[in-house]
Amino acid sequence: MNFSVVTSQFWSLALQGLALGLIYALVSLGYTMVYGVLRLINFANSEVFMFGTFATLYIEVHFLGYDIGAPSLHGFKLVYTLAFALLASMLACAILAIIVEFVAYRRLRARGANRLASLISAIGVSIFLLEGMRIITISRPMTTPRLLDKWSFGEFHGANFRIDTVMTIIAPIIIFVVLDQFVNRSRLGKSIRAVSMSEENSKLMGININRVITLTFCIGGLTTGAAAFLYTTVYENTIFNVGFNMGIAAFTAAVLGGIGNLRGAFYGGIALGMLEQFASAMLGSQWKAVTVFTVLVVVLLFKPNGLFGEAVQQTRT
Amino acid sequence: MANLTRFNLRDKGADIWAGWSRPVRTIFVLSMIVLVGLLPFAASWGPTSFLNTPITSFQNVLVYPVGMFILMALGLNIVVGKSGLLDLGYVAFFAIGAYTQGILSTLYGWNTWEIMPFGIGFAMIAGVILGLPALRLRGDYLAIITLGFGEIVRLVAINMSVTGGPNGIPGIPNPPSIFGLKFDLMHPQIYFWLVVVMILLVVWMVRRFTVRRPGRAWEAIRQDEDVAALMGVNTLVYKLWSFVIGAAVGGAAGVLYASKVAVISPDMFKFDVSILILACVVFGGIGNIWGVIMGAAILAYLPERIRFISESRQLVFGAVLILMMNLRPDGLLPRKKREKITEKRSS
Numbered sequence: 001m002n003f004s005v006v007t008s009q010f011w012s013l014a015l016q017g018l019a020l021g022l023i024y025a026l027v028s029l030g031y032t033m034v035y036g037v038l039r040l041i042n043f044a045n046s047e048v049f050m051f052g053t054f055a056t057l058y059i060e061v062h063f064l065g066y067d068i069g070a071p072s073l074h075g076f077k078l079v080y081t082l083a084f085a086l087l088a089s090m091l092a093c094a095i096l097a098i099i100v101e102f103v104a105y106r107r108l109r110a111r112g113a114n115r116l117a118s119l120i121s122a123i124g125v126s127i128f129l130l131e132g133m134r135i136i137t138i139s140r141p142m143t144t145p146r147l148l149d150k151w152s153f154g155e156f157h158g159a160n161f162r163i164d165t166v167m168t169i170i171a172p173i174i175i176f177v178v179l180d181q182f183v184n185r186s187r188l189g190k191s192i193r194a195v196s197m198s199e200e201n202s203k204l205m206g207i208n209i210n211r212v213i214t215l216t217f218c219i220g221g222l223t224t225g226a227a228a229f230l231y232t233t234v235y236e237n238t239i240f241n242v243g244f245n246m247g248i249a250a251f252t253a254a255v256l257g258g259i260g261n262l263r264g265a266f267y268g269g270i271a272l273g274m275l276e277q278f279a280s281a282m283l284g285s286q287w288k289a290v291t292v293f294t295v296l297v298v299v300l301l302f303k304p305n306g307l308f309g310e311a312v313q314q315t316r317t
Numbered sequence: 318m319a320n321l322t323r324f325n326l327r328d329k330g331a332d333i334w335a336g337w338s339r340p341v342r343t344i345f346v347l348s349m350i351v352l353v354g355l356l357p358f359a360a361s362w363g364p365t366s367f368l369n370t371p372i373t374s375f376q377n378v379l380v381y382p383v384g385m386f387i388l389m390a391l392g393l394n395i396v397v398g399k400s401g402l403l404d405l406g407y408v409a410f411f412a413i414g415a416y417t418q419g420i421l422s423t424l425y426g427w428n429t430w431e432i433m434p435f436g437i438g439f440a441m442i443a444g445v446i447l448g449l450p451a452l453r454l455r456g457d458y459l460a461i462i463t464l465g466f467g468e469i470v471r472l473v474a475i476n477m478s479v480t481g482g483p484n485g486i487p488g489i490p491n492p493p494s495i496f497g498l499k500f501d502l503m504h505p506q507i508y509f510w511l512v513v514v515m516i517l518l519v520v521w522m523v524r525r526f527t528v529r530r531p532g533r534a535w536e537a538i539r540q541d542e543d544v545a546a547l548m549g550v551n552t553l554v555y556k557l558w559s560f561v562i563g564a565a566v567g568g569a570a571g572v573l574y575a576s577k578v579a580v581i582s583p584d585m586f587k588f589d590v591s592i593l594i595l596a597c598v599v600f601g602g603i604g605n606i607w608g609v610i611m612g613a614a615i616l617a618y619l620p621e622r623i624r625f626i627s628e629s630r631q632l633v634f635g636a637v638l639i640l641m642m643n644l645r646p647d648g649l650l651p652r653k654k655r656e657k658i659t660e661k662r663s664s
Contacts, residue, residue, distance in 0.1 A: 041457055103639060113646030116397070120599040123592055124638025131632040248464070248588075255461045286476045293465030300458055301450050 005281045011159035013277045019165045019234070021273020022172035026227035027250035028257075028265040029179070030097070030220035036196040036260035037216045040115060043122040044100045046247020047129035048093050048221055052228025053238035054133065055092035057144050059085050072149035081147055082233070086171075089232075090225035097221025098214055100125050106210070134240040141239040144232050168230045175226055176266050179219065183262055192216055196260065249276075252296055258306030267308060330607070330650075353513055357506035370621045376505035380577060382617035384512035385570050390597040390613035391519045391606065392566025397595065398604035398652075399523075399532065400559040401539030402452070403460040405591055406467025409447075410440040410564040412474065412586035414571020419486035419581050420479060429492035429576045433569065440568025443470075444561040452556045455542070467591050474583040485582025492576050500576075508577050515573070519566055520606055526562070535559055539604075600641060602648030611649055 006013070030045035060066050064081060073081055104121040153161040183189035194202040195212045203209055231246070232238055249272060257268025272292065279291035299307065337345070359368050360375035370378050389411060396404045417436040421427045451462040474480040481487075492500045498507045526532045534555040537545035546552045575581050593616065601612020619637065623630045641649075 035457070039456075041460065104642075107643050108646050111646060113642075114599075114603065116403070116595075116599045116603060117642050117646035117648075120596050121639050121642035123596060124635045124642065126635070128632060128635030128639065131629070131635060135628055135632065244588075248468070251461060252465070255458060259457060286472070290469050290472050293462075293469055296465060297450060297462055300454055300462065304454050304458065306458075 011157040015159040017274035017277035019168040021270035024253045025269025026223045028254040029223040032254040032265040033216045033220045044125040046243035047126045050243035052089045052093040052225040053232045056089045056232040059088045066145040070145045086229045089229040090222045093225030094218045094221035097217040101217040143237045258308040264308035372624045378621045380508045386617035387613040388570040392563045394609045396563040400535035404463045406463035408590040409467040409470040410567030411571040413440045414568035415575035418572040418575035436572035437565045437568045440564045441561045444564030448557045448560040487580045602650040604652040608650030
């Protein structure tokens with residue numbers, strides 16, 4: 001136990017935790033949106049994230065032609081390159097997520113299959129994507145070019161406001177605000193909420209269930225793609241199994257906030273990111289995951305539906 | 318296609334079984350046991366030599382993964398299949414059994430038969446510790462807690478000195494011989510027979526439970542927990558029992574596994590194993606013992622059999638999972654029709 005670290009580096013840890021947590025939050029949307037509509041854990045989402053990191057890499061290196069040693073960009077060129085990579089990653093992930101829905105869920109759903117059957121087929125997709133990428137990349141970690149020169153805005157009590165940290169904080173918040181408005185205000189968003197409340201009744205109201213489900217997978221893919229881009233920009237490398245830990249963390253974040261709940265995923269992600277940072281500072285990073293899961297168990301004991309879960313006493317299976 | 322997907326071998330088999338008289342049944346069961354007992358020699362016997370696995374020895378494959386996976390899948394089936402609780406951290410109990418064997422045998426010099434009850438006991442205690450808080454939750458919340466528990470056990474094993482850290486525990490002794498059967502590296506078929514005996518014991522236990530009070534309680538809980546509670550079933554106690562019994566089977570498998578492979582390390586108890594065992598259960602047919610055995614046997618055997626395409630065998634494995642689930646969502650051998658339930662879609 002090392003409490004002095006917490007007091008001396010509080011702002012630094014909090015900033016890092018916030019940045020990490022917001023990436024988690026974006027990925028956890030891929031779980032929480034799908035769960036809200038289908039009541040299924042979208043196990044392949046971690047691989048969608050993995051695919052996004054490689055899509056970003058591919059776009060930057062092979063499409064835009066920046067090599068590993070390429071000098072960092074400035075001004076307008078930087079903005080439009082990053083924006084292009086971001087959009088490409090989001091698009092790639094969204095397409096993959098829709099394919100996943102098609103392959104792993106649609107047919108099973110049409111036949112009214114068991115929930116676990118969809119879970120296993122999603123796991124099958126996950127294994128397939130993971131192994132496919134492992135074979136393509138020959139299990140090698142890959143480095144992405146440093147397009148963004150990592151200058152700092154300044155320090156605040158030891159917290160270093162680097163450009164990429166600030167970016168990973170601002171971008172997810174914008175995405176969340178847009179998405180929240182979309183789900184709450186727009187017609188399509190309302191149909192998503194209707195389906196998550198009752199599939200039968202929304203069918204009676206003339207909502208095209210399949211279209212709504214494809215839309216939710218698409219949105220989950222878009223946010224996961226954005227997270228993958230941010231992750232690659234900050235950490236500048238990726239490997240075929242990068243999705244595994246990210247997937248577990250993001251799913252934990254979704255559960256912590258109350259799975260199926262959009263704002264819950266946001267706060268759950270931030271809480272998890274902070275928790276990980278402080279826990280690894282206090283107890284050493286090897287106990288990070290243990291602390292996170294212990295906190296999760298304790299939270300669920302007192303709030304069985306997560307911090308921001310539905311008001312129902314017990315969630316039905 | 319429709320015939321293929323709707324064909325229920327389990328119901329057909331049950332009809333044939335019901336038509337047999339007692340002596341016929343006994344002869345059938347005994348001959349099946351003898352056939353299974355002869356399996357280790359199938360690779361070297363002409364007509365069945367196609368079963369032989371390239372690269373790894375067939376007899377070793379029969380013990381691990383095939384035998385062990387069947388054992389664990391049966392244990393997990395009690396939790397997932399019988400009482401409908403989604404457990405994503407089943408490997409934790411396997412790990413606890415294996416580490417019990419590893420620590421007690423290398424530090425205190427106990428032998429496998431003495432450790433077996435302790436391994437089972439520790440796994441059961443772990444089941445209670447995990448189950449008491451976790452089983453108050455439902456569905457996917459339970460899933461994430463059990464997943465977390467599986468990871469915690471592995472991380473604790475990596476970070477503690479008594480478990481040998483990331484390197485694990487080397488030099489775990491093989492079990493001492495019983496009835497003149499020597500357990501060593503040269504005779505994997507003896508381990509296989511031991512695993513078969515354990516599988517038969519578990520099958521017998523599960524069948525006894527199923528027809529008695531706990532089995533009925535589990536069935537009620539699986540179909541609708543609220544109604545079960547309303548009808549006077551003490552849901553927490555019975556859920557805990559299914560959890561603990563499942564854990565006990567996992568622990569027993571762990572003890573045996575550790576004494577077979579002689580070296581254990583935290584890498585062997587990753588999340589993938591939990592997923593793979595769950596896949597065995599669902600692939601074979603949730604809740605049906607014979608389906609689960611078949612599913613586990615196929616899923617454990619397949620990657621070894623297709624090892625010659627070593628690079629892409631996991632890829633094929635993933636594709637097989639997707640394909641099978643799309644063709645037969647209820648698994649290879651689905652449970653009895655009357656046991657099927659239409660699950661509630663929304664709350």
